[in-house]
Structures are given as C-alpha cells and as structure tokens.
Amino acid sequence: MKTIFERTPTLKDCPTHYCPGCGHGIAHRLIAETIDELGIRGRTIGIAPVGCAVLAYNYLDVDMVEVAHGRAPAVATGMKRANPDKIIFSYQGDGDLAAIGTGEIIHAAHRGEQITVIFINNAVFGMTGGQMAPTTVLGQVTATTQQGREAANEGYPLQVSELLELLPGAIYVERCALSGPAQIRKAKKAVKHAFQLQLDAAQGLSLVELLSPCPTYWRMTPVKAMEWIEKEMTKAFPLGRLKG
C-alpha cells in the first residue's frame, strides 16, 4: 500500500476545539506543512493571539507563546531583534490585528521587522460571541450589528493589507482565501513564501491575509460559509498579491 497523504509532523495528532467548518484548522495545517517542508521546526517560534486561536500551541508543535490582545507584532519585534537567527511568526485574527492591535502591526511593518504575520480575517469576533470586527462587511449581521453593519454608523470594512501595502517596511503582502481546494493551494504557496522570505533574511515584514470561514457566527452551514467568502467577502477584500 502506498501512502499518498499524511498528517505533517508539526501538526499534532489531537482532537480539535474549533467549531465544525472553521478555517483555523486549515490555516494551522498550512503553517505546519510549511515549517516541515522548510525544515525549520528547531528554530521557529510562534505567537498565538487572543481569540479562538489562543490555543494554537495545542496544535502546532513548535515553541510558542500566547500574548496580550493585539500585541503580537510588538512581542515578535522583541523576539526577532534579540534572536535574528530564529524564524518568528505571529498568528492573529481580525479583532486582534485590525482592531486593538492596529498600532502594533502598522509600526512593526513601518520598522520593517523581519517577521511573518498570518492574518486570519473571518469578518467577526469569534471567541467572544460573534461581535462586529473592523473587517465585518457592510450589511453583515453580527451580535453588535443586529440590523447589519451600516457605513454611516460603524464605518467601512478595514482593509489592513491595503494599508500595509503602502509601507516600505512591508515587503510582501498577499490576500488568499480558505474557501476551497484551489484557493487553499494558493494560500499554502503564499504562507510558504512568507516564511521563505524570513529564512532568506529579506529586509522587511511579510503578511498573508487569509479569508477564513466562521460558520457559527455567520450562522451558515460550512458549505454556505465557503460560498459566502467567494461571493461576498471577496468584494470587500479582493484576493491577490498586493505587494512583493
């Protein structure tokens, strides 16, 4: 018998705490595969956010830390500056990176920190119960926009990748989606490229934004959530390589 697919070693063999149809499991796998393919487990340090992925270290078998809400890029700065030979990545949701941590990600990119950021955009605060995030799209119903998000009251979806693209210190910015096999393969390529840049000591920050399904708080079936990413979410967040 021939093995054609198996769990990559850096992804732990354990039950998941994520909801059915959640995108975090896919994103974790892409990171774990990247670490194994590049052979960097022994020099990689990961930073988990506050949010559903706070327990990322339960799935990713690398040295990891969990940090205050939004502060991962500052923590990553401290780690990388003090350990230039290590590969430092942060894993942050949209509440973490685009709301409370906006200052930290902008300035880490502005300084050109040589870190890799995996930014999970699921258009909602997941762990706290599905409240509006800065990335919530117009008209989207959440726990705190019960009639749907209105630009006049809540503003427009925040396009962090487009903001970072403007900064010279951000050398690679790409937005992908976890909405189907073809998109996931593209996402894998982007994640691997972002890590490879750090491995090559490229002078700046690399960020991959992943549009990721949250069927629970979108109140959809997992299949519908995948369709919603492609039909609705990509209108506010167009896919593609923005820079680098």
Add this chain to the structure above:
Amino acid sequence: MNERILMCGNEALAEAAIIAGCDAYFGYPITPQNEITAYMSKRMPEEDRVFVQSESELAAINMVFGASATGKRTMTTSSSPGISLMQEGISYLAGAELPAVIVNVMRGGPGLGNIAPSQGDYFQATRGGGHGDYRTIVLGPSTVQELVDCMPLAFDLADQYQIPVVVLADGILGQMMEPIVLDKKPRRELPPKDWALTGAKDREQNIVRSLWLPEGALEEHNYKLQAKYEQIQKDEVLCEQYALDDAEIVVVAYGVAARIVRSAVNQARKEGIKAGWIRPITLWPFPTEQIAKAADELSIFLVVEMSMGQMVEDVKLAVAGKTPVLFYGRPGGGVPTVSQVLERIKQLTIPPKKQ
C-alpha cells in the same frame, strides 16, 4: 577599574544595566527619564545589543515580553503615565512568569500631572498594578550609587524568581548627578532558563502562557505564584535602620524622601530629640517584620513621603495598632524640606513609655 565617576541617575542606571548583562532595551520617550533612552540608543549598539524605540509604552513592554520569553535579559524604562500603560504587559509577565526589569522614574500625577519628582506610584508598584492576583519585586533606591547597585540585583532577582522587578526611582534621582562606582562583580548563581523559547530543536516544544482554562488550573497556578511570593518575602527584604537603640520616634521613608529624613533626624538628635529612622529598600517585599519589631519598643512612628500617604498604609499594617503612626507628605511634585520634616518631628507628642 572601579573608579569613581560622576553621572546622572538616568545614565548611570542605563550603564549599570549594560554591565548587568541587559541584552535588549525597549523604550518610548517620556520626561523625566529621557536620558536613559538616549543613552541606550548609543550604548546598546556599541555593545552589539538590541535597542528599539517603540511606538508606545504598550509596545515597549510587549517587546520586553518577547525578548524575555526567548530567555534574554531585557528591560524598559518610563515615567508614571507610561508605566500606567505598561500595566497590561506587566500582568502578562507576572502570569507567564517571565523575568523583566522595569524602571519607573516617577513624576507627579494623577493624569498627565507634571514632570516634577514624586512618589505617587507606590500603590501601583507594590500592589501589582495590573489585573489579577500578583506581585512584582519593587526596589526603592535613595542615591545614584544605590540606583546603580539596584540594577544587577534587579536582573538577578528577575531571573532567579522569574518575576518582573520594578526599580522605583523619581525625577530627582534620575536627573541628579552623583559620584558612583560601577560594580562589575559577578552576582548570584541563577537557575538555567530551560523554559525559554529558543526553537524546539531536539526537544519537546516549550510554551509560555498565562491562560489556564481547565477548571482549577488557574487556581493552582495562583497558588504556585503565591508560594514564590512567600519565598521572596522570607528571603529578599532589604532595609536600613539608624539610631533606633534609644529612639522614641522612628521616621520611615524611602527613596529621595529618606535623604531628607536623614538630615532632619540628625538635626533632631543635635537638638536632643531621640529620633531614628527605618528606610525600606525593598518596597515589596516590605520590611514588615523589622517595623513590627521596632513598634514593640518605640513610641511613635512618622512616615514621610512625596505623596499624600501610600507607604504609610504598609507601615500601619506592620505596626498593627501597637503605637501611633502619623504622616507628613507633599504631593504633585512637592518635595518636603528638612525644616518641614524637623518641624513635624518636633510637633509629635511622645506617648507614655511602654511597660
């Protein structure tokens, strides 16, 4: 080697931190401690070490968190309003049991306050300051030399107990120039940092965390922290005592206020008043036992602070009602003078001798 040099407190503590092996410094400008950040921006690269000017105090303390999690000796410095912003990070450092040194060159508050020296952050420093059930070690030096001597001690205590250590100075100490000797002696033997995040090469993953979700796990973690705090209370109290043998009055003060008290007590002695003093050097752990013992023998306590009375509460807790504890202080950048303290000493009515 070990020659006497003249330095201001801010630059002296920075050089002492470098000698103590600080690998990485992160800071954000705020008066009256800007000399530290400027000094570090020049000296740390000269030593091939890390200096980053952060975008905020929130970022600075989290950069410290990151460097510390990888096992490096790291510090940040700020002044009162900036230290308030760092409280989130300090709570996380305490929860994750990460060593770090945080220098607070205190200024007047509350709010933006002013840039004059103050001791208004005693509560914040000694009660933890951020959310949760934790302590930080707090050192309260009173001269530039003692400030310099505090730095290697702060790094050693931080590493030994995996705890944030606050050096509580003030605007006078930071700005004042005094002759100092920079000590290059090796210090404590310290445990290996086998918990550090260095990349899981040929070993299982290390995790640095402050989240404990399963039922009872956080309670257990808190008991573990508490046992550590008890050990620190037992082993690490530092305080100075003067002329207590025949004293009827004991004046308690720390930091720069203690220098004013020293002059006032010496003058009182010349005038025939039997006064002595106790100067806590560690503000947490507090010299509770030393003060309690003095309260068994002495008649009356006067606490002098550059605030409206914060440490006085710890003195009252230690004295436990055995004798009167009175207070004199000036807030908002006011500095008590020797004559004001002497006047207050003279106003004290000595209660009848104890049996």
